[in-house]
Amino acid sequence: MPVLTFVEISGGKIKKASVEAAYYGSKTAEALGTESLAVVLGEASGDELATLGQVGIKKVLHAADARLNNFDSGVYTKVVAAAAEATQADVVALSFNHNGKLLAPRLSVRLKAGYVPGAVELPQFNGSTMTVRKNVFSGKATAIYQVTTPRKIVSVNPNSLSPVRGSGSATVEAFTPAISDADFRVTVKGVDKVVGEIPLTEAEIVISGGRGLKGPENWYLITDLAKEMGAATACSRAVADVDWRPHHEHVGQTGLTIRPNLYVAVGISGAIQHLAGVNGSKVIVVINTDPEAPFFKAADYGIVGDAFEVMPKLLEEYRKFKAAH
């Protein structure tokens, strides 16, 4: 029976994390020799939803009810569970992103389905048993989880795999689950989005600064390069704690966990609590004056040097590179 992926819409567009999840769902369906379907809640254009075909989705169940435009974990659980029942899906896939992290455990209870959070690889199947790997102990180890319930749920860590887009187009079908006003219990009163900036968790490239930058007035060293590269900016906790940078930029064990393709750490020592939030990045570059800084042990590329000298050069060289490519 099919694999069903929960896909999220934001500002009329499919979230990047959901494209990855849909691709993950399609690859899982391929391994099982079954169909890959998606379910979308809230208003969205048919054209946008059809693009899910590029990552292997055959059909999209669209619950276009405007009341579903905002995330409410309770009613979302009800609708996605209804879609899983209606399609008799054996596997439900979704992203381990902000909303997925709450929706999936609720679905697990409602569907009595074993759930693996934050998978970093595609699942393996042996008869009716599924096994899949995830990170544990804040990135210090990995574990293989086994699920034997008839129905399975798996959420995929953002940036764990790069979707390969084909040329398909998904068909879109209206889905009208039985929901009533009483099912809506969370009322959104306001949204505060940092406009014009790239959300940190969705960014492909992140430039991050630590206490080595000496003060907020020096942050141009980070932001100038970020702007040039189309990157998001982040910081260490030590920096957010003294209000050099806003708290939503702080990454690490007590802040955000990010997995960009490229993480550039400038003047950050690389404390274990910081690494916990970034060690899933594909490539890590460290710029630090201290050759003994622990971050070099977790880095792919490093420059031992003063950020005040290296960063302006890096900006200049990147501009040259951009002009030539």
Add this chain to the structure above:
Amino acid sequence: MKILVPIAKVPDTTSKISFTDNNTRFNPDGVTFIMNPTDEWYALVRACELKEKQGGEVVVIHVGTPDAEQIIRKALAIGADRAVRVDADPTDAYFVAAQIAAHAKAENYDLIITGKETIDYNSFQVGGMVSEMLDWPCVSLVQKLEVENGVATLRREIEGGSEIVEVKLPLVVCAQKELAEPRIPNMKGIMSARTKPLAVVPPVEVEKLTAVISYSLPEKAKQVKLIDKDNVAELIRLLHEEAKVI
């Protein structure tokens, strides 16, 4: 207001992680265990603040073995009024959530506040599962929580910002940073914690939905490629040609 705070016991972040029995079991030897940071710093402290301001009771619940007593006493020292320990060695998040939900059903809570995740299995599961078991609303990644006349106003993190939501109690909240400032227990708290009630109850029976079958440690430390600070162009070249990330 009656508030329940589930607390987990986890290895201290700086602990060296290792496994035994052919990499099928976590090795607790030499590991210091602590209260899960988001449970302690944000969930528990915010619960205590709400109680201190508006009256009521804060109960902490732990699903685990007797060696968690020290962590439970610390929660009482921070300000919880009493504690419940479900005497079991938990097998998965579903098991833990089912114990908490069973306890919550038997008492009349207005609010359950959990930490967003534990730092061992990093799985963000218990709060959401408990809410579904109780058929309560749940808001996760919460940075701010106020309660007035039975209605909670919360700020939760979303991609690239935050959202303000309103929900009628009862409610499950999964807490994260900014919700409160960590508290260090004072002498009076530590003294009174010794005599606050700690009830030990047997677990309810629950089926097992998932199992960890093996663990592995990263194969080898990365080998960093150092580039001379006077040759920054080389870094750009490597990022483009070798790493293919720009």
